[in-house]
Amino acid sequence: MILVKELKKEYKGSSVVNVSELSIPRGESFGLVGNNGAGKTTLFRMILDLIKPTSGEVTINGNNVQLNDEWKKQVGSFLDENFLISYLTPDEYFQFVGKLHGYSQEDMKNFYSKFEELFNGELIGKNKRIGDLSKGNLKKAGIAAAFIGNPEVIILDEPFENLDPTSQIRLKDLLKKEQQERHLTFLISSHDLNHVTDLCNRIVILEKGQVIKDLKGENTLAELEEYFKA
Amino acid sequence: MILAFLSHTWKKFSRSVSFGKEVVTSIFLGFFALMMVIYSLALGFALDHIITTTLNISDSVTFLNGILFYYFGFEFMMRYFLQNLPVLDVQPYLHLPIKKSSIAHYLLGKSIIHVLNLLPLLLFTPFAFMVVAGKESTGAAWSWIGSIWLLSLSMHYIVILFKKQLDDSVWGFLLLISLFSLLGASDYFGWFKVSELSAPVFTFIIEHPAGIFIPLLLLALLYLINFRFFRQSMYIEDLAAQKESTTVTTHFDFLNRFGAIGEWINVEIKLILRNKRPRNILFLSGFFLFYGLIFYTNKTYTEGMPGFLLFVGVFVTGIFMLNYGQFLFSWQGGHFDFIITQPISMREYIQSKYWLLCSVGLICFMLSIPYVYFGWKILLIHTVAALFNLGVNTFVILNIAMWEPKKIDLDKGAAFNYEGVGAAQWLMSLPVILVPYVIYTPFSLMGYPNAGLVAIGVIGLFGIALHKQLIDLTTKRLIQKKYDMAARFRKE
Structure with missing residues (x-):
């Protein structure tokens, strides 16, 4: 599904990301952890073709992300506020993204009913612009928009940050359900080890831009705690 | 304290x-x-x-x-x-x-x-x-x-x-x-x-x-x-x-026929109408439509300085294009990452910008038609200026706007607001205003000022005829520059 090869990013000679190989198969739930400055967001940005790598490449379904736009239909993403259009209302924003993915009114309705719970009656049908939303609601809007178009892959940066506990649980359930039902692949980064271990069957630790550990299976939480204790 | x-x-x-x-x-x-x-x-x-x-x-x-x-x-x-x-x-x-x-x-x-x-x-x-x-x-x-x-x-x-x-x-x-x-x-x-x-x-x-x-x-x-x-x-x-939160629904359904491009134009129209600074530019452009009245009512200009009227023509028909276009990408600096990750090809994105500029240029031209009251010559000047704006200046603006753009805070007013202004903005008006003169002057010196005007129009027509190729070239440049642009926008 996603293949990262010899990916390097350097700023003024110092390396920020240096990943020799990372392959994420379809249906995997992939967690990225690491302390501040480890290069998590930079890695995600390179996967999404937002930053040009110094060398190496990222392919999604065999398409080099730098060379065409095809993969964009298959990838939903939300990294930060730069993904939202502050002067639109959430409704308009969703409609807009929906249209880009060829959504019909029926599809839109399905989308709304899927996120009704998460939105908790706050985002839809209000005449409030995205720029005026609280941080938590901003996050919800961005995350929900990433699901539009039923993409095969969803990439989220710190999805649990700023969310209230109920929404955190709902979001986790949603991701799990999508993964079971339609083999959704998702990549998330988080500082919350409990959430990551609960949600992801594969966890990669990034340090100074390099993959330090690639953990799978049981007992990942203990290993992670061991690593971060030092 | x-x-x-x-x-x-x-x-x-x-x-x-x-x-x-x-x-x-x-x-x-x-x-x-x-x-x-x-x-x-x-x-x-x-x-x-x-x-x-x-x-x-x-x-x-x-x-x-x-x-x-x-x-x-x-x-x-x-x-x-x-x-x-x-x-x-x-x-x-x-x-x-x-x-x-x-x-x-x-x-x-x-x-x-x-x-x-x-x-x-x-x-x-x-x-x-x-x-x-x-x-x-x-x-x-x-x-x-x-x-x-x-x-x-x-x-x-x-x-x-x-x-x-x-x-x-x-x-x-x-x-x-x-x-x-x-x-x-x-x-x-x-x-x-x-x-x-x-x-x-x-x-x-x-x-x-x-x-x-x-x-x-x-x-x-x-x-x-x-x-x-x-x-x-x-x-x-x-x-x-102090921030206004009334949101007027402005959606032009007829644009839906143009698919993704129409959608992007619709969003950009909302950008213009809902944010203070681009809206001010829109109002100001409305005012500048009357700019011609200062010159066309004065015989010193209409009879003595036909060359000068060309400047007025380019200005009246292209003021919005220039004013808005100088920050063509900076306006969307706050969600440029979004644009890159959405299923829209860079070519479609450029097309949406191109058609937006063209439609506004055309509207300005049509609104300026009543100036024909001051003589057919003025209509001729406006027509060639509009053709030049659509055929050539659109691409000049598209390309210069990519040069080291800066993010713009949409909510701040426009007067004396120099946020987002860089060397590119100062340079942009030069080719847009000067190039018509470069074409016009040789003809005028040889004693054929009207031929000079026609030449400007013809070059504009060439640009319009070749717009597909020019859009291709512009897209190529955007694909190269988008990383640099996105990085600049993220930096604030």
């Missing part, structure tokens, strides 16, 4: 991202300000001469007193556009043990430091001491200039109240326009003459220098009203309420 505020204000200014980096902009602005001061002062010194000799009016004092109210009307308009509401980011101070009244005093006091408050002094001080003092007494001159200044400062506080109440809404603007048109009309039709009201007021002040207390009281009263208003509204909600 005031000192602390002053130092914070200075730090905010000197530590802002753009400070110091924009050498070109700072130099230009400094130069511009100096020129304005010199011009105003020169006008002030020449005032008496202009009135007595050029206008041939013997009693210059009474005449000037008569037009002072018009001057204040003009000043009010200037202030409305150029004066910003005094804001210090108050929020970080609200929870600290600082009296709200001292914050309010500081805000109101600091707002006095403004070029426009210097203007009446520059314009009228020479007149006061050269003419009024000679005719009456030095005391009268002091009182006269003092009253004018105090009235001007009162105007300063009225504008703050006015803007705070209406917050740059279209209504405030329309209200002003209709008020001034009404006054102008009443003067014209003789129902009511502003000059007859204005002259006695200032004559009274010259005759009774103690009359200066009246404007002083007015100023004190207005300051007090402003102070109470500011003090009361020093809450986070009030401060935030």
Whole structure:
């Protein structure tokens, strides 16, 4: 599904990301952890073709992300506020993204009913612009928009940050359900080890831009705690 | 406390991202300000001469007193556009043990430091001491200039109240326009003459220098009203309420036929209509449609300088394109990452920009057609200018706008707002305005000015015919530049 090869990013000679190989198969739930400055967001940005790598490449379904736009239909993403259009209302924003993915009114309705719970009656049908939303609601809007178009892959940066506990649980359930039902692949980064271990069957630790550990299976939480204790 | 505020204000200014980096902009602005001061002062010194000799009016004092109210009307308009509401980011101070009244005093006091408050002094001080003092007494001159200044400062506080109440809404603007048109009309039709009201007021002040207390009281009263208003509204909600949140639905369904491109144009239309700065540009462009009236009504230009009209033509038909286009990508700096990750190809994105610029250019051209009243020649000039704008200038703008763009805060007003302005913005107007002349001048020198105009139109037509290829080239450039652009936008 996603293949990262010899990916390097350097700023003024110092390396920020240096990943020799990372392959994420379809249906995997992939967690990225690491302390501040480890290069998590930079890695995600390179996967999404937002930053040009110094060398190496990222392919999604065999398409080099730098060379065409095809993969964009298959990838939903939300990294930060730069993904939202502050002067639109959430409704308009969703409609807009929906249209880009060829959504019909029926599809839109399905989308709304899927996120009704998460939105908790706050985002839809209000005449409030995205720029005026609280941080938590901003996050919800961005995350929900990433699901539009039923993409095969969803990439989220710190999805649990700023969310209230109920929404955190709902979001986790949603991701799990999508993964079971339609083999959704998702990549998330988080500082919350409990959430990551609960949600992801594969966890990669990034340090100074390099993959330090690639953990799978049981007992990942203990290993992670061991690593971060030092 | 005031000192602390002053130092914070200075730090905010000197530590802002753009400070110091924009050498070109700072130099230009400094130069511009100096020129304005010199011009105003020169006008002030020449005032008496202009009135007595050029206008041939013997009693210059009474005449000037008569037009002072018009001057204040003009000043009010200037202030409305150029004066910003005094804001210090108050929020970080609200929870600290600082009296709200001292914050309010500081805000109101600091707002006095403004070029426009210097203007009446520059314009009228020479007149006061050269003419009024000679005719009456030095005391009268002091009182006269003092009253004018105090009235001007009162105007300063009225504008703050006015803007705070209406917050740059279209209504405030329309209200002003209709008020001034009404006054102008009443003067014209003789129902009511502003000059007859204005002259006695200032004559009274010259005759009774103690009359200066009246404007002083007015100023004190207005300051007090402003102070109470500011003090009361020093809450986070009030401060935030300055942002408008009414969202008018503006969706052009017919654009849906153009698929993704239509959708993007729709979003960009919302961007323009819902945010202060691009909206101001839209209004301003509407005004500039009347720019031609200054020149086309004057025979010196229409008959003497046909070449100059070309400049007016390019300007009238392309003003929005130029003004909006200089930040073509910067407007969307806040969600550029979104654009890159959405299923829209870079070519479609460029196409949406191209068609937006073209449609607006076409609308401006059609709105300018009534100028045909001043002669067919003008329609010809506008047509070739519009063709050139659509065929060539669109691509010039698209490509130059990609050069080191900066993110723009959409909510801030447009007047004297130099955020996002870089070298590219200063350079952009050069090819857009100059290239038509480069084409025109050789023909004109050989004695065929009309052939020169046609040549401009033909080149424009070439650009339109080749738009697919030009869009391809522009797309290629965007694909190369998008990383750099996205990085710049993320940096703020």
